Amino acid sequence: MVTGASVAFILAVLVLLLLHPMPVSSQSNLQQEQMSKVIGDVLKAESAGAGPEEMGKLVAGLNSVLYLENQFENLTPQDSNKQSQLLSQITTALASIDAEANQTEINASHRTFTNHIATYSLGVIAAFIATLIIHYALLLRRRGRVKRVFRMKIIAK
């Protein structure tokens, strides 16, 4: 009962928030926060090991958002329709870049982990092979020595 009431309250607040026209400045602040979050997520993807190609796509997306923001700033207050259209375009673009950055981060960290495992496994394999080579080299040397001993002739002086 209590859960149902709280869900209804949250829904009512959400509906009110959606219906209430938000001032452009507060929307810009929200976008600033969203932009900051997206930059953080892109940087996380890069530090997780995203390659230049993956980063290139994300950076191109962020620069397209800058282009839209530039267009938005050059609009006059009379172009309210164009303003809201650009705002929604910016929000959509940011959300799409954020999702892509998160996916890239997951892929990159998985790839980095696999690469690390492979590198350390190669170390073990290389150590094993090197040990075998040394071991058989020593065996051959010893066998050669034994053979030489058997071939020795006793010469009376």
Next chain:
Amino acid sequence: MKLSSRTPRRILPIFLTFLILFETAAFIATTPRPRDRFFEFYALGANKSADDYYPNNSPFIQTDQPVTWYLGVTNRMGSMQFIDIRVKLANQTLTAPNDTTLAPSSAPVVAEFKQFIQNNQTWEIPFTWQVLNLTTAQGHSRILQLQIGNVTYSLQDAPTCSSPSACSFRFIFELWTWNLASSEFQFAWWNGNEQQIVWLQLWFNLTPGVP
């Protein structure tokens, strides 16, 4: 060849020695090394070379005379950077950025250019400008209107000179970077334990007539 019962005891130290050696090599290969973090910031002339900064090779620019420079930034910070080039118009008396205190110039900002740059990538922008309106009142000259690219800027608090021929103006280009923690642009960035800044300036004199 047969392995004797003593073999494992004999080869174990050899294996462990090699294992330590190869795993150390693997650790070095997979650990990123600390590098210097910096930006390359440059201004080139109209021919994209370090000359021909002024028409007719004279820093005396006439009003309405377009001047083209190329500004370039190369990101050597080791990660993607969000940068902001702040273009400031100053005279001889306004302070330039201070490399010791890391304070930006006190000159007013005329224009800003923002861009995201990938690591090891260069961003180059053409900077074509011309003074559209210069006024002289009470013995002081002031730039009222300036065009950069296709945008016209009306300057409210532009610096003044006692006379155009007696003092030089300069464009100061400051490189600001995005600080993720504070969510704003900062003038200085950290390179290890020290903070660094980068900026450029190009001087010019204004003449109302033919130089």
